[in-house]
Amino acid sequence: MNFAEIGLHPAILKALTDSGYSEPTAVQQQAIPAALAGRDLMVSSQTGSGKTAAFMLPALHLFASQQRPATARTNAPERRPGPARGHDRHRFQPAQPRMLVLTPTRELALQVTAATEKYGRQLHQVRAVAILGGMPYPKQMELLGRNPEILVATPGRLIDHMSSGKIDFSQLQILVLDEADRMLDMGFIEDIERIVAATPSARQTMLFSATLDGMVGDMAQRMTRSALRIQVDAASARHDHIEQRMHFVDDLAHKNRLLDHLLRDATIDQALVFTATKRDADTVSDRLNVAGLNAAALHGDMHQGARNRTLTAMRRGQLRILVATDVAARGIDVPTITHVFNYDLPKAAEDYVHRIGRTGRAGRSGLAISLVHHAEQFNVRKIERFTKQMIPVEVVAGHEPTRRAPSANPRPTSKPAWKSGEKRNFGQPAGQADSRFSKPSAPRRDGAARPSYHDSAKSGAGASTGRRSYGDR
Ligand code: AMP
Numbered sequence: 505m506n507f508a509e510i511g512l513h514p515a516i517l518k519a520l521t522d523s524g525y526s527e528p529t530a531v532q533q534q535a536i537p538a539a540l541a542g543r544d545l546m547v548s549s550q551t552g553s554g555k556t557a558a559f560m561l562p563a564l565h566l567f568a569s570q571q572r573p574a575t576a577r578t579n580a581p582e583r584r585p586g587p588a589r590g591h592d593r594h595r596f597q598p599a600q601p602r603m604l605v606l607t608p609t610r611e612l613a614l615q616v617t618a619a620t621e622k623y624g625r626q627l628h629q630v631r632a633v634a635i636l637g638g639m640p641y642p643k644q645m646e647l648l649g650r651n652p653e654i655l656v657a658t659p660g661r662l663i664d665h666m667s668s669g670k671i672d673f674s675q676l677q678i679l680v681l682d683e684a685d686r687m688l689d690m691g692f693i694e695d696i697e698r699i700v701a702a703t704p705s706a707r708q709t710m711l712f713s714a715t716l717d718g719m720v721g722d723m724a725q726r727m728t729r730s731a732l733r734i735q736v737d738a739a740s741a742r743h744d745h746i747e748q749r750m751h752f753v754d755d756l757a758h759k760n761r762l763l764d765h766l767l768r769d770a771t772i773d774q775a776l777v778f779t780a781t782k783r784d785a786d787t788v789s790d791r792l793n794v795a796g797l798n799a800a801a802l803h804g805d806m807h808q809g810a811r812n813r814t815l816t817a818m819r820r821g822q823l824r825i826l827v828a829t830d831v832a833a834r835g836i837d838v839p840t841i842t843h844v845f846n847y848d849l850p851k852a853a854e855d856y857v858h859r860i861g862r863t864g865r866a867g868r869s870g871l872a873i874s875l876v877h878h879a880e881q882f883n884v885r886k887i888e889r890f891t892k893q894m895i896p897v898e899v900v901a902g903h904e905p906t907r908r909a910p911s912a913n914p915r916p917t918s919k920p921a922w923k924s925g926e927k928r929n930f931g932q933p934a935g936q937a938d939s940r941f942s943k944p945s946a947p948r949r950d951g952a953a954r955p956s957y958h959d960s961a962k963s964g965a966g967a968s969t970g971r972r973s974y975g976d977r
Contacts, residue, residue: 505527505528505533506526506527506528507520507525507527507528507561510528510536510537510540511540512536512561512565513564513565513568513569513627515568515626515627516561516564516565516568516623516624516626516627518626519622519623519624519625519626520561520623522625523622523623525557528554528557529553529554529557529558530553530554530736531547531549531553531554531555531558531734531736532554532557532558532561534734534736535547535555535558535559535562535710535734536558536561536562538732538734539558539559539562539563539708539710540562540565540566542708543708543730543731543732544708544709544710544728544729544730544731544732545559545709545710545711545712545728545731545732545734546711546713546716546721546724546728546731546732546733546734547710547711547712547713547733547734547735547736548713548714548715548716548733548734548735548736549712549714549734549736550714550736550857550861552837552861552864552865553736555682555712556615556616556619556682557619557623558712559605559678559680559682559710559712560605560616560619560620560623560624561623563603563654563678563680564620564623564624564627564630566677566678567602567603567627567629567630567653567654568627568630596645596649596669596670597651598648598669598670598671598672599648599649599650599651599652599655599670599671599672600651600671600672600673600674600675601652601653601654601655601671601673601675601676602653602654602675602676602677602678603653603654603655603676603677603678603679603680604654604655604656604657604662604673604676604678604679604680604699604703605654605655605656605657605680605682606657606658606659606662606679606680606681606682606687606696606699607656607657607658607682607683607687607835608658608682608683608686608687608689608690608692608834609658609686609831609834609835610634610636610637610638610658610808610811611811611815611833611834611835611836612682612683612834612835613634613635613636613656613657613658613835614634614636614812614815614835615835615836615837616634616656616682616835617632617633617634617656620632620654620656629653630653630654631650631652631653631654632652632653632654632655632656633647633648633650633652633654633655633656634647634656634657635647635648635655635656635657635658635661635662635665636657636658636661636808637658637660637661637808638807638808638811639661639808644661644665645670648665648670648671655671659687659692659695659696659699660692660695662695662699663695663698663699666698666699666702673702673703673704674704676703676704676707677707677708678707678708678709678710679700679703679707679708679709679710679727680709680710680711680712681696681709681710681711681712681713681727682712683712683713683714683834683835684711684712684713684720684723684724685713685714685715685720685854686714686834686858688719688720688723689852690831693719693723696723700727709727709728709729709731711723711724711727711728711731714854714857714858715854716733716735745864745868745869745870746860746861746863746864746869746870746871746872747869747870747871747872748860748871748872748873748874748893748895748896749871749872749873749874749895749896749897749898750873750874750875750876750884750895750896750897750898751766751873751874751875751876751897751898751899751900751903751905752876752877752878752897752899752905752907753875753876753877753905754877754878754905754906754907755877758903758905759847759875759877760788760791761903762875762900762903763777763788763792763845763847763875764792764795764797765900765902765903766845766873766900767792767797767825767845768797769843771842772824772842772843773824773840773841773842774818774821774823774824774825774826774838774840774841774842774843775824775825775826775841775842775843775844775845776825776826776828776833776836776841776843776844776845776859776862776863777799777825777826777827777828777844777845777847778828778829778830778833778844778845778846778847778848778850778859779827779828779829779847779848780829780848780850780851781829781848782803782804782805782829784847784848785801785802785803785827785828785829786801786803788801788827788847789801789825789827792825792827797824797825798823798824798825799823799824799825799826799827800814800817800818800823800825800826800827801814801826801827801828802814802815802826802827802828802829802833803828803829803831804829804831814826815836815838818836818838818841819838821840827847830850830855830858830859833859833862834858836862837865838862838865839865839868841862841863841865841870842863842868842870842871843863843870843871843872843873844859844860844862844863844870844871844872844873845872845873845874845875846859846872846873846874846875846876847875849874849876849880849883849884849887853886853887853889853890853891854890856887856890856891857890857891859872860872874895878905878907
């Protein structure tokens, strides 16, 4: 089924053609017709699957085909911010959005807003604004004063505006909870409950999440009505188009030298390097710049303006390497990122999936490389169990680890099983034995003894010291 067969408004079809989208992704195929029919949705889909368009296209279609309700002040004069005179100062009319998209992070909110502008380019009457922390209040008052149809917001700042009477949800038709699992991880449950309670019960609710298990599933049940459950198990969800590798490192100095070496690979268009802490993001970025590589940091301690400038430079291709923490990198959608590096492994296996999903976007392929200290093998196993995929070990000539990795489970080196012809077993349930783990002929997990698969450029060796604190992300 193509977009025209789905029956989207011609102005939206034109914008999609201009964006180079020829056909809907798997999640779009299932979600758009149901959303157009007014159904609530509970969608389990990964980042990079095209989920933004899955909820935004039906909403834009609705707004394009429908007059704004008479009670909404579409013809109200634009209310300007700044010094109001006399009693007018206290008579700011609240914005009455028709759609609210809640996102866990500012970056994702900006991403969704940008996508909305792209898909709604031909619909001049539909405006979307982002309401997020770190942005000056007067600017946000000005944006709200335009009475936009669509608000894309992070929960904390939205609550601030709701508390001061700047937003009235009585006209709200559509509520989207994007990356709902992450919002819960970030402790937004009470804010979400409060926001949802302020919206009309007759609204349409669409919840998107990497998983619908546990708390997020319970929340989805509470907030939706007879929701259609959509589970997308497409190639993008398994990241089949992202090649994964890992390198063992002896210590931090070894890790730094190996990273420098790998980042000099000419096939890298743009790279995203993940660190565990904000301080490490700064330190690694500074070190790479000193080494002559074009890098910048992105983390939550930076002002929103600086974060936006860095992301814009990345999107425009003016920046080759972005060194970021998990929270800051959430929502980054730069299709030209060819490589993701885990300088530090993530704390949660879900974050690994989220991280590597920053490459291989929009149908491209990508490479995800993790630098792993021997003491972190437990984390690697956790990730492999979660993804049901082995991460092959590679060794770079001149950068071999001095320590041999313990070989509790034999693991392939260099070539992923699916490249060497060995049958993969992606679909098996968790806990079921994976034939690759028990194959007597499988190669040993022995980095040092392996041949090299890269050209070597001389750099150093060094030392990583296991886990760090994740407290200051
Ligand atoms: P998302 O999962 O919404 O973050 O989207 C991931 C990427 O896929 C973004 O770069 C979108 O622009 C792109 N995208 C979304 N839908 C399509 C489509 N139907 N065809 C091609 N690219 C798409």
